[in-house]
Structures are given as C-alpha cells and as structure tokens.
Amino acid sequence: MxxxxxxxxxxxxxxxxxxxxxxxxxxxxxxxxxPKARYKTCRTEGCRKKQTDKGHCADHQKKKAAAEG
Ligand SMILES: [Zn+2]
Ligand SMILES: [Zn+2]
Known part of the structure; x- marks a missing residue:
C-alpha cells in the first residue's frame, strides 16, 4: 500500500x-x-485565520508591522 x-x-x-x-x-x-483548510493559515502558532500574502493573517500582520515600527 x-x-x-x-x-x-x-x-x-x-x-x-x-x-x-x-x-x-x-x-x-x-x-x-x-477547520476547513481551503486556504493557508496564519504562521502564528495556534492561529487558524486566513493567511495574507505576507504569511500571517491580517490581524497578526498588523501586530507584526506595529512591532517593527
Ligand atoms: Zn494529525
Ligand atoms: Zn494570525
């Protein structure tokens, strides 16, 4: 098999x-x-939101951008 x-x-x-x-x-x-995984999920561990082209969901991408100034 x-x-x-x-x-x-x-x-x-x-x-x-x-x-x-x-x-x-x-x-x-x-x-x-x-969860139905028809899309790639956010790279942040435990987050199942839809990944944007940046690799994270919109929420985490925003947080990441804020952290980076
Ligand atoms: Zn498994
Ligand atoms: Zn996320």
Missing part, C-alpha cells in the same frame, strides 16, 4: 488514515471539529 504521507493538521506528523488526517484528527474531522 502506498504511503499516504503525514497528517495535514498543522504541526502533526502522524500517518494519514483518511482525508489527509491521522486517526486522531480524522475523528475530529468526522465530528466537524477540524
């Missing part, structure tokens, strides 16, 4: 069992608890 790769949930490296998720995340997905 071909290797399906690793779970597509952010930060998860477990083997895929279905829909691109590992057993744990696939269960969450079936329960409707996984």
């Amino acid at each position: 071909a290797n399906k790769g690793t779970c597509k949930a952010e930060g998860c490296q477990k083997d895929v069992v279905g829909k691109g998720y590992c057993s744990r995340h696939y269960k969450l997905w079936r329960e409707g608890k996984m």
